[in-house]
Amino acid sequence: MKQPAAVLGTGQTHHKAKRPDVSMAGLCREAIDRAMADAQVGWDDIDAVVMGKAPDFFEGVMMPELFLADALGAVGKPLLRVHTAGSVGGSTAIVAASLVQAGVHDRVLAVAWEKQSESNAMWALSIPIPFNMPVNAGAGGYFAPHVRSYIRRSGAPEHIGAIVAAKDRRNGAINPYAHLRQPDITVESVQASQMLWDPIRYDETCPSSDGACAVVIGGAEAARSVDRPGWIHATAMRSEPTTYAGRDQVNPQAGRDAAAALWRQAGISDPLNEIDVAEIYVPFSWFEPMWLETLGFVPQGQGWKLTESGETALGGQLPVNASGGVLSSNPIGASGMLRFAEAAMQVMGRAGDHQVDGARKTLGHAYGGGSQFFAMWVVGSEQPE
Amino acid sequence: MRDVAVVGFAQSRQRRRTDGTTNGVEMLVPIFAEVMGGLGIDKRDIGFWCSGSSDYLAGRAFSFISAIDAIGPVPPINESHVEADAAWALYEAWIKLQTGEVDTALVYGFGKSSAGDLRRTLALQLDPYTLAPLWPDSVAIAGLQARLGIDSGAWSERAMAEVAVRSRRDAETNPYAQLAGSKDVDELLAEPYLADPLRKHDCAPITDGAAVIVLAAGDRARDFVERPAWITGVAHAVDSAHLGARDLQASASAVAAARNAGIDGVQVAELHTPFTHQELLLRSELGFGADVRITPSGGALAGNPMFAAGLVRIGEAASHILSGSAGRTLAHATSGPALQQNLVCVMEGRDR
Numbered sequence: 001m002k003q004p005a006a007v008l009g010t011g012q013t014h015h016k017a018k019r020p021d022v023s024m025a026g027l028c029r030e031a032i033d034r035a036m037a038d039a040q041v042g043w044d045d046i047d048a049v050v051m052g053k054a055p056d057f058f059e060g061v062m063m064p065e066l067f068l069a070d071a072l073g074a075v076g077k078p079l080l081r082v083h084t085a086g087s088v089g090g091s092t093a094i095v096a097a098s099l100v101q102a103g104v105h106d107r108v109l110a111v112a113w114e115k116q117s118e119s120n121a122m123w124a125l126s127i128p129i130p131f132n133m134p135v136n137a138g139a140g141g142y143f144a145p146h147v148r149s150y151i152r153r154s155g156a157p158e159h160i161g162a163i164v165a166a167k168d169r170r171n172g173a174i175n176p177y178a179h180l181r182q183p184d185i186t187v188e189s190v191q192a193s194q195m196l197w198d199p200i201r202y203d204e205t206c207p208s209s210d211g212a213c214a215v216v217i218g219g220a221e222a223a224r225s226v227d228r229p230g231w232i233h234a235t236a237m238r239s240e241p242t243t244y245a246g247r248d249q250v251n252p253q254a255g256r257d258a259a260a261a262l263w264r265q266a267g268i269s270d271p272l273n274e275i276d277v278a279e280i281y282v283p284f285s286w287f288e289p290m291w292l293e294t295l296g297f298v299p300q301g302q303g304w305k306l307t308e309s310g311e312t313a314l315g316g317q318l319p320v321n322a323s324g325g326v327l328s329s330n331p332i333g334a335s336g337m338l339r340f341a342e343a344a345m346q347v348m349g350r351a352g353d354h355q356v357d358g359a360r361k362t363l364g365h366a367y368g369g370g371s372q373f374f375a376m377w378v379v380g381s382e383q384p385e
Numbered sequence: 386m387r388d389v390a391v392v393g394f395a396q397s398r399q400r401r402r403t404d405g406t407t408n409g410v411e412m413l414v415p416i417f418a419e420v421m422g423g424l425g426i427d428k429r430d431i432g433f434w435c436s437g438s439s440d441y442l443a444g445r446a447f448s449f450i451s452a453i454d455a456i457g458p459v460p461p462i463n464e465s466h467v468e469a470d471a472a473w474a475l476y477e478a479w480i481k482l483q484t485g486e487v488d489t490a491l492v493y494g495f496g497k498s499s500a501g502d503l504r505r506t507l508a509l510q511l512d513p514y515t516l517a518p519l520w521p522d523s524v525a526i527a528g529l530q531a532r533l534g535i536d537s538g539a540w541s542e543r544a545m546a547e548v549a550v551r552s553r554r555d556a557e558t559n560p561y562a563q564l565a566g567s568k569d570v571d572e573l574l575a576e577p578y579l580a581d582p583l584r585k586h587d588c589a590p591i592t593d594g595a596a597v598i599v600l601a602a603g604d605r606a607r608d609f610v611e612r613p614a615w616i617t618g619v620a621h622a623v624d625s626a627h628l629g630a631r632d633l634q635a636s637a638s639a640v641a642a643a644r645n646a647g648i649d650g651v652q653v654a655e656l657h658t659p660f661t662h663q664e665l666l667l668r669s670e671l672g673f674g675a676d677v678r679i680t681p682s683g684g685a686l687a688g689n690p691m692f693a694a695g696l697v698r699i700g701e702a703a704s705h706i707l708s709g710s711a712g713r714t715l716a717h718a719t720s721g722p723a724l725q726q727n728l729v730c731v732m733e734g735r736d737r
Contacts, residue, residue, distance in 0.1 A: 001387065001485035023514060055446035056468065061517075062441035062509040063468055066721040067626045076641060079623040079726065080477065083440075083468040085447055091465055095477060102483030103386065127445045129408075239434075239464035241454055254461035369450050373464075 004383060005100040006223040007230035007344040008107070008216045009039025015179035015211035015329035018117040024064060025071035027212050028113050031334075032072070035109070035214035038350070039226065046216070047105035049074040052082040052092025052112040053333030054368075057124035059115050072111060086281070086368025087237075088112060089213065089336025090375030093364075094235045096217045097377070101232075107222050112337035113212035121208060121332065140205055140284065142370065144197035147286040150250045151199065154289070156304035158199065161285035162190035165204045165327060167313050168282065172324025174353040179209045179329040190285075204285035204327075211331030213338045220383070230344035233361070233378040234265035242370040249371055255294040258374040263296065266378040268361075272297045275378070276359040277319050277346045279339035281366045283326045288312065291365065292320070295376075314356065322346070322354040336366025340377055347381040389482045390606040390613030391707070391732060393599035394700030395420040399563040399688030402499040403593040407443035408451035409495030412595035417455060417493075420597050424609050428456060431599075432487025434464040435478045437471030437494040438692050441506055452495065463487065470494060471596065472657075472695030472718030472728050478600055479619055488605045495595035496691035503591050503691070510722060512626060523722065524588060528580040530633045530723045531662040535582055539634050539669070542582055545661035546573040549586035549686060552661075556683025563592050563688035586686075589659035594690025596697045607737075614706035614714075614732040618646030621718075621728035628723060636670050639717070639727035643671050646729040651715040653678045653705050655698040659685045663724055667717065695719065699730050706734040 011034025013019070019027055028051075036042070049072050051065045061067065065074075065081040072079065084091040089112040096110035122138040150156070169185045172178035185203065193203040223229040238258035240247070247253075259271075268274045280295070282288045289303030297318065298306050306312055312320040321327070323342040326335050343364035345351040351359075361380045367373060395416040405411030421427055434456065438449050449466045456462065467473045471494025478490035504522035511517040534540045550570055556562035567573070567586070576584045599609075606613040622638035622645075625631045654677050658664040668679060682701040685694050695718025705711035713733040720726040 001483075055440050057440060057446050059513070060509070061513045062439065062506065063721070064513075065468075066510050066623075066725055067512045067516075069623045069626050069725070070630075074623050075625050076622060076637065078621050080473060080621075081468045082465065082477075083449070084464075084466050085450065095465065095480075098477075098480050098484050102480045104480060104483065124446050129445055129451065237463055237465060238461040239453060240458055240461040242450060244459055252461075253459075257461050369447065372450070 002101050003103045004220045005097045005217055005232045007379060008218045008222060008226045009035045010215050010341040010345055011035030011038055012177050012213045012338060012341065013211045014177050015209040015331055017208060019210035024059060024115050025068055027115055027210060028068060028111050029071055031212035031214040032109065032111055035216050039216035041107060041216055043073050045107050046073060046109045048078040048099055048108045050080045050082060050092050050096040050108060050110045052088040053114055054086060054088055055124055057119065058121055059118040084368060085373045086332060087336050087366040087373040087375040088368065089334050089338065090340050090364065090366030091237060093215055093337050093340040094237060094375055094377065097232050097235055100217055100219050107216060107218040109214065109216055111212060111214040112334040114331040114333040115210045116208045116331065117210050140197040140200055143284055144200050146249050147199055147284065150286060150290050153250065154301045154304055156289065159187060159191060160289060160304045160307055161204045162187045163307055164282065164285035164288040165190045168321050168325045168327040171314060171322055171354060172328025175324045178324045179207050200284050206283040206326045206330035209329050209331040211329060211334050213334040213341050215337065215341050228348045228381065230348045230379040231383045233380045233384045234262050235377045236262040237375045240372050242372055250290060251294050251300065252371050254372055255367065255374045258376055259295045262376045262378060271295065272318060275318065275361055275363050277322055277356045278363040279323060279342045279365065280320055281326055281336060281339055282321060283330060285327065288320055319356050322356055336375060339366055340364035344379045347379050387483050387485065387602055388615055389479055389600055389602050390615045391598055391703035392601045392606050392609040392613050393420040393424050394703055396561050396596040396697055396700060397594050398561050399592045399594040399690055401563060401591060403497060407445065407497045407500045408448055409438065409595055410452060410455045412495055413452065413455035413493060416595060416597045420599055424599060431489050431491045432463065433478055433481045433490040434462050435474040435490065435492050437467045437469050437474040438496065439468060441509060442496050442498060442691055444500055470692050470695035470718050470720050472699055475598060475696060475699060476619055476621060476728065479616060482600060482602050488602045490600045491597065492600065492696065493595065493597040494693035494696045496693055497593045498591045498691050499593050524580045524583060526722045527660045528583045531582050531660065534634050534662055534666065537634060540662055540665040542574060543570060544665055545587050546570045548661040548664050549573060552680065552683045552686040555681050556687035559682050559687065562683050563590050565687060583660065587661040589685040589689035592688045592690045594688065594693050596693040596700055598696060598700050610707060612707055612709055612734050614703035615735060617731050617733050619730040620645035623726040626725065633723055634666065636666060636724050636727060639667055639724065640670055642727050642729040646731045648715055648729065648731055651677060651713050651731060652711045653681060653702060653714040655682060655702040655716045656680050657685055657695045657698045657718045659689050661686065695728065703732055706732050
């Protein structure tokens with residue numbers, strides 16, 4: 001019933017605070033053209049296009065996939081628009097994969113993007129909503145209490161966030177596409193940066209980026225024409241409400257449920273030992289130890305110890321965000337797909353200077369909303385049985 | 386392909402204005418209860434959820450986040466969302482069922498158009514660099530399309546008025562319709578233009594509304610209902626965004642979707658046509674003769690809940706199968722300016 005599917009190629013833009021040199025269409029095409037070249041496919045090979053991005057208010061265009069239909073090469077083909085908040089880049093890749101797994105298409109192009117310089121994301125996220133607490137402080141203000149709660153619950157020392165920030169920015173410095181590239185950043189310099197939303201400092205915060213990411217996903221036959229495709233071993237999505245009585249916002253059940261379903265589907269019983277690289281959606285530094293726990297890499301309360309030990313750095317037991325992650329580039333709608341694509345690049349052996357030697361099974365992870373929408377996949381160098 | 390069917394459908398009353406939020410919750414809660422109650426299931430029986438809605442229509446970011454409160458998704462659910470009419474959410478759910486990961490899915494769409502100025506809101510779907518700054522609104526663009534067909538002789542103002550009369554008289558037997566009943570053609574043609582050559586009767590009303598469909602695969606579908614509406618084909622496609630670069634009197638994407646879905650032998654076609662001339666265009670493009678009953682619900686011209694109206698078409702077409710009043714039916718959904726994007730879903734009943 002379910003057909004095998006694999007990543008045939010990936011592409012991404014150079015991410016910057018502002019890309020005035022390209023239109024929205026040009027931004028998408030920069031990523032798409034690289035992905036199609038990487039997958040060695042032409043437009044005739046693409047059966048369908050799936051586009052994802054975060055709220056349309058970020059660019060001021062309603063359902064921009066409609067005006068982008070020509071630039072996305074979708075004219076005459078099925079074009080599907082996915083929007084699942086910050087997890088959307090991951091969800092978009094999963095929907096594209098399911099089009100192949102369903103046996104409906106042979107090759108599908110997925111693209112996710114955001115051109116945040118077109119607007120003010122903080123404003124777009126802060127429109128008053130009846131019966132809802134306002135999020136006037138933007139995402140950082142929303143998540144800071146969750147981080148504070150994590151520190152209290154786990155007893156983590158205050159410098160853990162700075163360790164993550166310094167590591168991810170140094171990783172970003174060896175990724176030619178990263179927005180922020182800070183090879184000289186240190187734990188001490190992060191700790192000296194301005195406090196924005198206590199306990200989150202300026203250097204522990206993701207940038208606001210223009211950027212796009214694309215992947216070409218194909219079936220078993222299409223994968224045969226590609227050198228080292230990235231086989232999709234498992235996908236999972238879970239959602240829960242923003243608020244409900246007793247909700248654990250630090251370690252949300254939707255995240256735990258998605259991870260459990262993912263590992264089960266991938267046949268993985270010991271993720272810490274079986275996963276070689278993890279690309280985890282970490283927009284604020286502290287989310288690395290938090291998500292390490294939610295994902296089940298370590299028991300609850302132990303995530304910060306793995307980070308502190310250096311095992312999540314390049315060369316460690318589980319390199320996390322070898323690409324520099326969301327802390328180095330954050331075109332919101334694309335950030336999830338970047339995690340998925342970077343995970344695939346590792347098992348395809350195409351990650352360049354941030355390649356982790358011998359990566360055979362990797363994780364791509366994205367989350368969105370108030371830590372309530374989760375999308376994840378496991379990709380591998382071998383076709384799953 | 387795996388056998389997948391529509392087994393349940395519910396819709397809200399289509400109304401010019403409702404009092405609820407733009408999150409759809411007030412419209413969705415009663416129809417979730419209706420469709421699940423009718424099948425004797427609760428939320429734990431649903432393997433996958435997918436919705437269609439628009440942030441621009443709701444005037445806020447992430448309107449679907451609040452909409453899931455209508456589900457009460459605790460424990461968490463396997464869920465996705467499309468920024469499009471929920472007919473495309475049904476497509477994503479159908480795909481998910483085809484992977485074999487789940488056996489049931491619930492699809493919903495909602496739109497509260499009364500919260501804003503719909504004509505101007507939809508103008509923001511246009512190319513933001515070259516077209517949207519001129520603010521051609523959705524009715525004006527449809528008017529240009531109607532004018533092309535009138536000038537070429539493809540259709541006439543009288544034929545358009547006949548579509549309006551039939552739609553709104555059909556709607557007299559649709560308890561959910563916003564508008565029902567109509568004057569005669571000659572009386573309608575004596576009315577002033579709204580956007581030449583479109584008169585008010587040529588345009589769908591502005592509607593608040595929501596709809597929900599339950600899909601199930603194989604034996605699960607047979608367990609739920611006596612006569613599932615089996616989906617024999619569902620496909621969609623998009624045309625160029627550049628209004629000057631495509632033939633507005635044709636619909637290549639609708640034709641492609643129909644070809645891929647396989648539409649031979651349909652007895653009923655529920656077409657999602659917010660403007661009268663668009664029905665004439667699609668009937669011609671899809672080759673429907675007098676043997677195909679067109680949009681017996683009254684269609685979008687009798688009530689057009691944005692982001693749900695396409696899903697309503699699928700529900701209405703499925704209802705003919707579920708009730709046994711037809712053997713093979715077609716539903717169509719559209720999105721974007723001047724029929725830019727089109728989806729076709731064909732369903733049939735089978736003897737046990």
